[in-house]
Amino acid sequence: MEAPVDSVALVHSLSKTEEAEESRRLVRQAQAGDLKAYDALVGKHQEQIYGLCYHMSSNHDDANDLAQDSFVKAWQALRGFKADSSFYTWIYRIAVNTCLNHLKSRRNRSVHISLNDLDIQAENDPALVELVSYRTPHRDARLAELQRRLNDAFLKLSEEHRLVVTLHDIQGMPHDQIASLLKINVGTVRSRLFYARQQLQVFLGDFVD
């Protein structure tokens, strides 16, 4: 008897294939010098790249510069891009290197975190509401405090550990993809994640116990 076809999975798989094909087509056009195609590629990946840069730097202005630099570098190197990996992985790798180089140069400078970066939507996040509402009636104050503590704790992590936590726990990237992106073993990804979470748990003890 023939196995039933999962139509939802099939549609999802087809759309992913179509998306990948569309991405390859845009990359080919951009490699030929088509600026509109590159514009479409930037629009497609800008949020993830900006997010990575923001969580690595904890600063909007730095994240803006780093994300822009990543896309400009990618354009300059686009002709040399071989389709042995996806454009998504390739641009992520450029952004990771750009961020790590920036952080190395900034290591001795003080870091300023903008508390205004917390989006209004965060207040409606059920997990956040649950975490802060039952502890204190001063919800807004606790929200700001949580934001500050979270960013402080995040910046205490080493760049390598911050990177894996950003990619996995914040951006939802699977372990194997992180391993491929950073050119390390999956085991190394897991051990870095474990260590980073342990550190964060210590820094954020009041909120996560």
Next chain:
Amino acid sequence: MSENDFKALRSLLRMKRNEQPPPGYFRTFTREVMTRVKSLEQDKARVDGLSWVSRWLGASWLKSESGIKLGWDGLVRMSAVTVAGLAVATLCFSFFWTPQVASPMGTLVELGSSEAPVAASIPPSLPRRQNSLLSIADPANQTSELRLRSLDLPSTNLFPDGLFRIPDQRSVRVGFGINGDR
């Protein structure tokens, strides 16, 4: 320790996804990136549009991202082009320029011009000094008997005549004749 042990922490970290840039930020982000990309392309097109010499020169200048740097290679190229440029300029100058001298009347006479010989340019009414350079150059005086004699020109020697003459040294007068006569 499993992933479940970090459940609360992971919930907290997921909330960081809500940290967003100012509203409308991504609308301008793409535009800013593309402005930078277009600017790069224009610079590249400008370099490509230069002549081969400029590109040859520019190759050593524009490699550096941090600005113009003239390395040893660039210096050699610059020197080579400067020498070549000077040679071309000299060639052009010598082609178009003919040496000119001022005539006694103040008019310019081209040297080597067959239409205006030096002697002929002097009006006949002018008195000619005997033994002067002009009288020697006069075709009327160019006979076979013409001998080069000492000229009555003021000496430019600061020392009196004979001061450096070696005793018992005979001076020999050499005569030059036209048509091979002596």
